[in-house]
Amino acid sequence: MQMTYAEAIRDGLRVELKRDPKVYLAGEDVGPFGGCFGVTAGLFDEFGPKRIVDTPISENFIVGHAVGSSACGLRPVVEVMFDDFITVCFDEFANQAAKVRYMFGGKAKVPMVCLTINGAGVGAAAQHSQSLEALLTHIPGLITVIPSTPADAKGLLIAAIRDDNPVIFYEHKQLLGVSEDVPEGDYTVPIGKADIKREGSDVTIVAWSWMVQKSLAAAEELAKDGISVEVLDPRTLVPLDKEAILKSVGKTGRLVIVQESCKTMGFGSEIAAIVAEEGLDLLNAPIIRVAAPNTPIPFSPVLEQEYIPSVEKIVAAVKSLF
Amino acid sequence: MEFSKEQLFDFYQTMATCRAFESRVSELFAAGKIPGFVHLSLGQEAIAAGVFACVEKDDKCGLHHRSHGEMIAKGGDINKMMAELFGKATGTCKGKGGSMHLADMDMGLLGANGILGAGFAIAAGAAFACRYNETNDITLCLFGDGQSNRGPLHESFNVAALWKLPIVWICENNGFGLSNPVKGHLATDNVSDRAAAYGMPGVTVDGNDVLAVYETTQEAVKRARRGDGPSLLEFKTWRWHGHFEGDPGLYKDPKDQEEWLKKDPIPRLGNMLIKKKYATQEDLDQMKAIGEAKIDAAVKFAEESPWPDASELYTDVYDRQL
Numbered sequence A: 001m002q003m004t005y006a007e008a009i010r011d012g013l014r015v016e017l018k019r020d021p022k023v024y025l026a027g028e029d030v031g032p033f034g035g036c037f038g039v040t041a042g043l044f045d046e047f048g049p050k051r052i053v054d055t056p057i058s059e060n061f062i063v064g065h066a067v068g069s070s071a072c073g074l075r076p077v078v079e080v081m082f083d084d085f086i087t088v089c090f091d092e093f094a095n096q097a098a099k100v101r102y103m104f105g106g107k108a109k110v111p112m113v114c115l116t117i118n119g120a121g122v123g124a125a126a127q128h129s130q131s132l133e134a135l136l137t138h139i140p141g142l143i144t145v146i147p148s149t150p151a152d153a154k155g156l157l158i159a160a161i162r163d164d165n166p167v168i169f170y171e172h173k174q175l176l177g178v179s180e181d182v183p184e185g186d187y188t189v190p191i192g193k194a195d196i197k198r199e200g201s202d203v204t205i206v207a208w209s210w211m212v213q214k215s216l217a218a219a220e221e222l223a224k225d226g227i228s229v230e231v232l233d234p235r236t237l238v239p240l241d242k243e244a245i246l247k248s249v250g251k252t253g254r255l256v257i258v259q260e261s262c263k264t265m266g267f268g269s270e271i272a273a274i275v276a277e278e279g280l281d282l283l284n285a286p287i288i289r290v291a292a293p294n295t296p297i298p299f300s301p302v303l304e305q306e307y308i309p310s311v312e313k314i315v316a317a318v319k320s321l322f
Numbered sequence B: 001m002e003f004s005k006e007q008l009f010d011f012y013q014t015m016a017t018c019r020a021f022e023s024r025v026s027e028l029f030a031a032g033k034i035p036g037f038v039h040l041s042l043g044q045e046a047i048a049a050g051v052f053a054c055v056e057k058d059d060k061c062g063l064h065h066r067s068h069g070e071m072i073a074k075g076g077d078i079n080k081m082m083a084e085l086f087g088k089a090t091g092t093c094k095g096k097g098g099s100m101h102l103a104d105m106d107m108g109l110l111g112a113n114g115i116l117g118a119g120f121a122i123a124a125g126a127a128f129a130c131r132y133n134e135t136n137d138i139t140l141c142l143f144g145d146g147q148s149n150r151g152p153l154h155e156s157f158n159v160a161a162l163w164k165l166p167i168v169w170i171c172e173n174n175g176f177g178l179s180n181p182v183k184g185h186l187a188t189d190n191v192s193d194r195a196a197a198y199g200m201p202g203v204t205v206d207g208n209d210v211l212a213v214y215e216t217t218q219e220a221v222k223r224a225r226r227g228d229g230p231s232l233l234e235f236k237t238w239r240w241h242g243h244f245e246g247d248p249g250l251y252k253d254p255k256d257q258e259e260w261l262k263k264d265p266i267p268r269l270g271n272m273l274i275k276k277k278y279a280t281q282e283d284l285d286q287m288k289a290i291g292e293a294k295i296d297a298a299v300k301f302a303e304e305s306p307w308p309d310a311s312e313l314y315t316d317v318y319d320r321q322l
C-alpha cells in the first residue's frame, strides 16, 4: 500500500498498539493534536487516553518514566519532540535506560522506544535542526535505528517495539512526506541489517536517513559519467552491519561516507575507522567523509543550504577518488 | 495509634538488622574488603523500618545511593546484598552493580541510583505501570534532602500530582547533602513545604521515631491506593557517619552530632518496649544477636562466594550479543 514515511510510522504504531495491550505512546502533544509533525494523528481517537498519553513539557519525566514503566512490564513508546532535546534528558538515556540491564546483573530490562526527529533544511536554525544520532551510539546498552524509507520505518519501528532493549528511533523532517509501497499489517525489518539501496561496482557510499536520498541522486548523476555507485544504508547504527559494509567495499574498493551532522566525531568517523582497521587491504583509495562543517546550523536559507551536504558535494567527493 | 507487640518487635528487629549490616559494612570497608563508594544509613534506621512495614511485596520502590537498610526492610536477600558489595558473582546484581546499584525487581526494588534525582521519573513510571496494569500496587520513591534540589523532581512531582499516580515521595532529610547542610542548600525550612506547589499533602515528621514514620507513611500509602494521588513525606534524621565511608564528616558540629546520637531510634523504641513491659533487656539483646547472626552468615556467604568470571564483563549489555 502506498504510504508516506509519516503514515508508515503511524501504521507501525497502530499495528503494535492493537497487538499488545502493554504498548502505549506518551509524549508532548502526541494525543488529539497528533504530534508536532502530525505523525501520531488519529491515534488518540482510535486508542483513547490510556494508550495515547499527552504529557507536560517534561523531557526528564518522559524518558525517565519509560525506564520505570518498562522495567515494570509495560512497553512504552515515548516521543522527544526534536533530536536537539535529547540533550535535555541525556541522563535518562545514558545513565538510566542504557545501564539498567547491566547494573542489575541482567535481572531487569527496559523495552522502551523513543521516537525523535532529525534534520536541517526547514529553517529551524541551531536548536531544532541537528542530527545528533552519534551521541547515543557511544553508550553501550542502547540501540539506534535510523530509517530512510517508509517501508524501513514501519518495519524497523515494529521490530524496535518488540525488542527487549531501549531503542532510539530517529525520524527525519525531510522524509516525512516521502511515499512508497509499504507492506500492510504485521511486518518487521530486522534490526542490525543494512540494505543496499542501489547496486554498483566502482564506489560504495554509506549513508543513512535523508543522506540516502542525496546519495542516490548523486549516484544517478555519477552514472552519467560512467561511475557505478553502490549506496548502502545501514538502517541501524547500533547494531551496525559491519559485514555488509566490508563486503560492499570489498566489491568496489572505494568508500565515501555521507552524514548530515558535522564532521568531527560523527558516526561516519566510526565507519571509517572500522573499514581502516578491518578492511584496509580492500581499499584502492582513501576513505572520504562528506559531512556538514563544524558549525551550528544557521537560520538563513542561503547559509543553511551551504551547511547541508549537497548532491554536488557528494558527486565531487566521489569523482576525487578516480 | 495502637501497635501490637509483634509489630513493635518487628520494627525493632528490622532496625537492629539494618544497624548490624551497616556497622559491619563500615568495618569491612575500613579493612579494604569492599571496593568503591559506600554510603551508610547508620542512625537513619527508623525510616526504613517504619516505611517498609506499610507496603506489600508487589509494591514498587525507587531507592537512592544510601539504601542498604531500605532494601533489607523491603525483604531483600541479605546474603546476596553483602556478596554484591564485595563484587562477587552471587551478588544481587552478579557483582555488576555494587552498593550504589542494588536492585531486586522480584521484590519491586527498582534500584538504588548513583545519579541523584534520576529516580523520581523512574519511580513515577513504576507508579504509572501500577495503575496501567490495574493493580492495587503503589510505588514509593525515597530520596535525600540534597537531591531534592534537582530539576527532575519538579517534572515528576507535577506529573504525578496531575495524573494522581499511586506514589509516595519520601525524603530522608539527614541534615546534609554531602558536606552542605540543609540550611545551605534549601530555600525553604522544610523539603515538604514544596508539596503545596503541586497540590499534594506534605508533612515533616521526626524520622527517628519509627512509630511516627509508620503512621505517616501508612496514611500516605492508603491515600495512594485509594487513587487520591501522591503525598510528600519528609523524615528528619541525622547521618551518623561521613557522607561515604572514609569521610570523617569534619563539617558537622560535634555538638549537633552528640545531640543526635542521643536520639538513636533503636534504644528509643527499646526503652518504650521495656517501659510497656512488652520486652525485657534480654529480648532486645536477642533481637540484636539475631541481626548480627544474619550479618555473620552474609559475610561468610560473600567471602566464600566466587568472583565473577571475566566473561561476565560482556554479558547483560543487551538481551543478546549484538
Ligand SMILES: Cc1ncc(C[n+]2csc(CCOP(=O)(O)OP(=O)(O)O)c2C)c(N)n1
Residues within 6 Å of the ligand: B039, B065, B066, B114, B115, B116, B117, B143, B144, B145, B146, B147, B148, B174, B176, B177, B178, B239, B243
Ligand atoms: C547528579 C548527581 N550530582 C552529584 C552527585 C554526587 N553526590 C552523591 S551523593 C551526594 C549528596 C546527596 O545528598 P542527599 O540527597 O541529601 O542524600 P544523602 O547522601 O544525605 O543520603 C552528592 C553530591 C551525584 N551522585 N549525582
